[in-house]
Amino acid sequence: xxxxxxxxKKGFGATVWDxxxxxxxxxxxxxxxxxxxxxxxxxxxxxxxxxxxLMIPNNNFVSAGFFNELLxxxxxxxxxxxxxxxxxxxxxxxxxxxxxxxxxxxxxxxSLGFWLxxxxxxxxxxxxxxxxxxxxxWTSYASLSLYSPGHGIDFYxxxxxxxxxxxxISGINFIVTIITMRAPGMTFxxxxxxxxxxxxxxxxxxxxxxxxxxxxxxxxxxRMFGANFFNHTMGGNTIIWEHLFWIFGHPxxxxxxxxxxxxFSEIIPVFARKRxxxxxxxxxATILIGFLGFMVWAHHMFTTGLGPTANAIFAVAxxxxxxxxxxxxxxxxxxxxxxxxxxxxxxxxxxxxxxxxVAGGVTGVMQATAPxxxxxxxxxxxxxxxxxxxxxxxVTAIFxxxxxxxxxxxxxxxxxxxxxxxxxxxFIGFHLTFFIQHFLGLMxxxxxxxxxxxxxxxxxxxxxxxxxxxxxxxxxxxLVTNIFMSIKSKPLNCRDYWGDGRSLExxxxxxxxxxxxxxxxxxxxxxxYWLEKxxxxxxxxxxxxxxxxxxxxxxxxxxxxxxIGMFVAAFGALYHPDGVSWSIPVIVIGLGITVAAMITRxxxxxxxxxxxxxxxxxxxxxxxxxxxxx
Amino acid sequence: xxxxxxxxxxFSLLAVMTVFLSACGEEYITTLKPAGAVGKEQFNLLLxxxxxxALVVVVVSVLYLYAFxxxxxxxxxxxxxxKQVEGSHTLEVIWTVIPIILLLILTVPTLITTYKxxxxxxxxxxxxxxxxxxxxxxxTAKLYWWEFEYPxxxxxxxQELVVPTGEKVYxxxxxxxxxxxxxxxxxxxxxxxxxxxxxxxxxxxxxxxxDLKDGVFYGKCAELCGPSHxxxxxxxxxxxxxxxxxxxxxxxATEGQxxxxxxxxxxxxxxxxxxxxxxxxxxxxxxxxxxPNLATFADRNRVAGVLEHSKESIEKWVTDPEPYKPGNLMTxxxxxxxxxxxxxxxxxxxxxxxxx
Numbered sequence: 001x002x003x004x005x006x007x008x009k010k011g012f013g014a015t016v017w018d019x020x021x022x023x024x025x026x027x028x029x030x031x032x033x034x035x036x037x038x039x040x041x042x043x044x045x046x047x048x049x050x051x052x053x054l055m056i057p058n059n060n061f062v063s064a065g066f067f068n069e070l071l072x073x074x075x076x077x078x079x080x081x082x083x084x085x086x087x088x089x090x091x092x093x094x095x096x097x098x099x100x101x102x103x104x105x106x107x108x109x110x111s112l113g114f115w116l117x118x119x120x121x122x123x124x125x126x127x128x129x130x131x132x133x134x135x136x137x138w139t140s141y142a143s144l145s146l147y148s149p150g151h152g153i154d155f156y157x158x159x160x161x162x163x164x165x166x167x168x169i170s171g172i173n174f175i176v177t178i179i180t181m182r183a184p185g186m187t188f189x190x191x192x193x194x195x196x197x198x199x200x201x202x203x204x205x206x207x208x209x210x211x212x213x214x215x216x217x218x219x220x221x222x223r224m225f226g227a228n229f230f231n232h233t234m235g236g237n238t239i240i241w242e243h244l245f246w247i248f249g250h251p252x253x254x255x256x257x258x259x260x261x262x263x264f265s266e267i268i269p270v271f272a273r274k275r276x277x278x279x280x281x282x283x284x285a286t287i288l289i290g291f292l293g294f295m296v297w298a299h300h301m302f303t304t305g306l307g308p309t310a311n312a313i314f315a316v317a318x319x320x321x322x323x324x325x326x327x328x329x330x331x332x333x334x335x336x337x338x339x340x341x342x343x344x345x346x347x348x349x350x351x352x353x354x355x356x357x358v359a360g361g362v363t364g365v366m367q368a369t370a371p372x373x374x375x376x377x378x379x380x381x382x383x384x385x386x387x388x389x390x391x392x393x394x395v396t397a398i399f400x401x402x403x404x405x406x407x408x409x410x411x412x413x414x415x416x417x418x419x420x421x422x423x424x425x426x427f428i429g430f431h432l433t434f435f436i437q438h439f440l441g442l443m444x445x446x447x448x449x450x451x452x453x454x455x456x457x458x459x460x461x462x463x464x465x466x467x468x469x470x471x472x473x474x475x476x477x478x479l480v481t482n483i484f485m486s487i488k489s490k491p492l493n494c495r496d497y498w499g500d501g502r503s504l505e506x507x508x509x510x511x512x513x514x515x516x517x518x519x520x521x522x523x524x525x526x527x528x529y530w531l532e533k534x535x536x537x538x539x540x541x542x543x544x545x546x547x548x549x550x551x552x553x554x555x556x557x558x559x560x561x562x563x564i565g566m567f568v569a570a571f572g573a574l575y576h577p578d579g580v581s582w583s584i585p586v587i588v589i590g591l592g593i594t595v596a597a598m599i600t601r602x603x604x605x606x607x608x609x610x611x612x613x614x615x616x617x618x619x620x621x622x623x624x625x626x627x628x629x630x
Numbered sequence: 631x632x633x634x635x636x637x638x639x640x641f642s643l644l645a646v647m648t649v650f651l652s653a654c655g656e657e658y659i660t661t662l663k664p665a666g667a668v669g670k671e672q673f674n675l676l677l678x679x680x681x682x683x684a685l686v687v688v689v690v691s692v693l694y695l696y697a698f699x700x701x702x703x704x705x706x707x708x709x710x711x712x713k714q715v716e717g718s719h720t721l722e723v724i725w726t727v728i729p730i731i732l733l734l735i736l737t738v739p740t741l742i743t744t745y746k747x748x749x750x751x752x753x754x755x756x757x758x759x760x761x762x763x764x765x766x767x768x769x770t771a772k773l774y775w776w777e778f779e780y781p782x783x784x785x786x787x788x789q790e791l792v793v794p795t796g797e798k799v800y801x802x803x804x805x806x807x808x809x810x811x812x813x814x815x816x817x818x819x820x821x822x823x824x825x826x827x828x829x830x831x832x833x834x835x836x837x838x839x840x841d842l843k844d845g846v847f848y849g850k851c852a853e854l855c856g857p858s859h860x861x862x863x864x865x866x867x868x869x870x871x872x873x874x875x876x877x878x879x880x881x882x883a884t885e886g887q888x889x890x891x892x893x894x895x896x897x898x899x900x901x902x903x904x905x906x907x908x909x910x911x912x913x914x915x916x917x918x919x920x921x922p923n924l925a926t927f928a929d930r931n932r933v934a935g936v937l938e939h940s941k942e943s944i945e946k947w948v949t950d951p952e953p954y955k956p957g958n959l960m961t962x963x964x965x966x967x968x969x970x971x972x973x974x975x976x977x978x979x980x981x982x983x984x985x986x
Contacts, residue, residue, distance in 0.1 A: 278717035374819020443655030444815030449860030
């Protein structure tokens with residue numbers, strides 16, 4: 001691959017092939033972004049269908065069984081297939097730039113991680129067209145999921161197993177990248193908060209996904225091959241599933257919310273024009289939240305009957321998480337304190353995030369109060385709580401970062417005006433939907449109900465909640481419109497779009513060349529771009545090396561082939577319990593494709609290629625005009 | 631912008647007030663008007679934790695809104711360069727220590743009540759004659775109905791729990807098929823019914839249900855258990871101890887009651903042929919039935935837990951239960967019945983009563 005060719009206009013087929021084979025972290029970020037947005041839209045649509053069903057009592061808009069499929073797929077998709085890839089999109093796009101790297105540590109694995117995730121997600125969604133989606137909730141508690149007829153749960157188990165492998169691979173890749181690929185001078189305590197939270201979040205993935213993998217594997221052999229791990233009549237135990245699921249499931253919340261914290265810790269200092277307050281305590285709080293996140297899973301099981309001692313321990317441990325989280329909130333507030341606050345769309349999301357997330361946090365502490373949780377658990381109160389955390393914390397971070405990082409990712413800007421409309425409609429809709437649900441829960445409404453009787457005092461609040469949900473839907477449509485409009489807008493071709501960028505990614509001129517940095521930068525302090533800028537350095541960075549040849553990885557189709565093999569094999573496993581004759585051959589063929597691709601990868605030496613100095617100069621001149629990136 | 635913000639605050643304040651004033655919910659289902667000692671303590675914990683949390687929210691909001699109002703770029707000028715502050719150890723210590731203290735305060739009642747609610751030792755206590763002193767009910771949750779066995783009294787009922795007021799009632803909770811969760815919101819918090827073990831807890835019912843709108847408290851299944859999870863309701867009738875004892879005696883008096891297949895009454899004969907295999911009509915017995923015990927059917931409040939208590943509902947239900955409780959285990963178990971037979975069965979089971 002010639003470097004100059006990258007910037008040239010290409011045919012449609014060549015572009016598709018380029019994306020199918022790419023190992024470039026920036027292009028994988030785009031793939032994650034597109035896939036994540038797609039699944040976000042699907043899961044959001046599912047939520048709308050549910051809210052329409054619950055708008056009035058005794059509604060017949062969807063059937064009971066289909067409602068359970070909707071609630072299962074909404075939760076599963078939002079957490080695994082929307083929030084995770086969208087955050088991965090930003091981690092892929094931004095982390096290498098923030099640490100001054102030319103790519104992630106294992107570009108091939110980066111691509112493999114994406115394709116496994118995507119094909120696993122695709123497999124899961126095919127269930128809607130192939131006999132019914134999973135219907136036992138995203139938690140898929142064992143007694144119900146073993147009882148559930150049809151193949152829905154099998155789609156859940158296999159789809160998540162494949163996409164989970166992708167997530168695990170990506171997590172490991174980020175850990176290695178952040179530890180080993182930092183530019184000279186980028187010490188741990190100079191890393192931007194988003195890189196820090198990505199590191200901790202990836203570490204959580206490393207420890208949290210294996211329990212899920214184990215749980216899913218046990219479920220798989222139970223359902224497909226008649227094992228009895230969770231069948232209590234044969235000596236199995238369903239509570240083990242609950243433990244395995246939540247040992248994964250609780251850290252999963254932090255896997256998602258920590259990068260969101262990181263994104264806000266990038267946005268707030270830029271638009272407050274002020275250094276992040278209490279950087280080292282922010283880092284410490286991140287690590288502490290990550291650690292405590294593993295100590296609290298049983299607070300999801302206060303009513304399971306683990307006994308008072310277990311409940312007491314987990315109640316106290318859960319409350320403890322409020323302390324580092326509170327530290328973060330106060331540090332953000334002190335960052336804007338004494339700053340110069342410019343209310344752009346990303347900042348608007350950050351400002352909306354703080355009160356929303358605090359509201360979600362305090363209801364979390366209330367539920368940590370175990371005896372009180374006996375009332376709140378599995379009621380609409382908990383639905384309100386986790387949507388305040390997830391929408392108020394994670395979705396606002398993602399939407400804000402769309403605006404914030406769009407210039408770096410696409411060399412285009414999203415419309416501020418439309419963005420502000422989007423924010424207000426979405427934000428008001430969000431509070432309208434979920435604030436009122438706290439009270440529905442306190443008034444005795446259980447969660448995951450497909451309907452409710454008219455005489456229980458819940459009618460009005462459910463109606464209001466559904467109106468809010470429709471507003472959120474309008475907000476998302478506006479955001480997508482904004483994205484499409486940006487495609488037609490003029491390229492920015494600038495550096496530091498927001499004017500007050502601080503970390504290294506803002507030092508790069510857009511469009512960012514495929515090798516990111518023509519020379520590896522030398523990091524001389526925290527907020528390196530801010531430092532250089534204020535010392536009058538026009539290039540935005542000091543270099544650690546002279547201009548020389550750059551070693552880059554080759555594109556490869558093998559990650560996609562490996563993933564397709566798994567995808568094919570999953571169909572064989574899925575239909576195996578039906579006793580069809582082709583199930584075993586399909587498993588063998590699928591895994592054969594995967595293994596053959598892996599062998600090819602192992603035997604064929606792929607040493608990458610070098611971009612020579614003259615090619616670099618030519619690329620820079622083509623991107624930025626005469627003189628290159630000056 | 632600031633003006634808009636003020637309006638917005640006023641609006642949200644009003645919204646909160648309205649919500650608080652109007653929204654305590656219906657007293658037979660809401661947790662906000664507790665009708666039992668456990669629910670009351672949980673309500674007090676709710677108020678206590680809300681107060682602490684409100685303090686946190688107020689402090690954060692004041693700091694946040696002040697900072698936001700005061701440090702806008704529009705006020706400070708485009709070129710204003712703020713001082714780049716690294717942090718403050720004093721402040722860090724303050725906002726670490728104060729939350730810890732607040733949480734410690736919250737921990738005390740949390741721990742005390744956690745152990746208190748789990749104390750079921752009294753279940754085993756006996757008087758001089760060896761009789762259990764406390765009332766125990768064995769609850770079995772099934773797709774999608776509830777069975778209540780009173781082991782000491784030797785009686786069993788379904789769908790409508792009957793309990794005395796003013797004393798602790800102990801529960802053994804278990805599921806027969808998939809996991810459910812036993813919840814009577816206005817009396818106290820929930821406990822799961824697991825498939826592999828018996829969970830024990832107690833509740834106390836402090837108000838007689840007779841004055842409520844339907845004369846009963848509402849009970850719910852709180853754990854997703856399949857398509858009809860939302861319809862897995864039960865009702866709770868709370869009686870004075872004396873009335874309860876009378877009810878128990880009346881239940882015990884139904885011993886041996888059964889339907890006769892040769893009866894001249896078409897309803898009884900049909901019931902004996904098509905229904906009796908699963909539905910007992912004697913209240914004496916133990917849990918483990920295929921279908922809900924119907925000995926007290928006429929005294930109940932709903933058909934199938936959710937339908938209006940009328941002959942029409944029974945007819946609709948017996949004709950085809952599936953639309954009213956998708957995934958129930960009754961559909962297709964009793965063959966085809968004619969309209970006449972269904973009507974007669976409905977009349978018949980509406981006579982099954984132990985109350986006057």
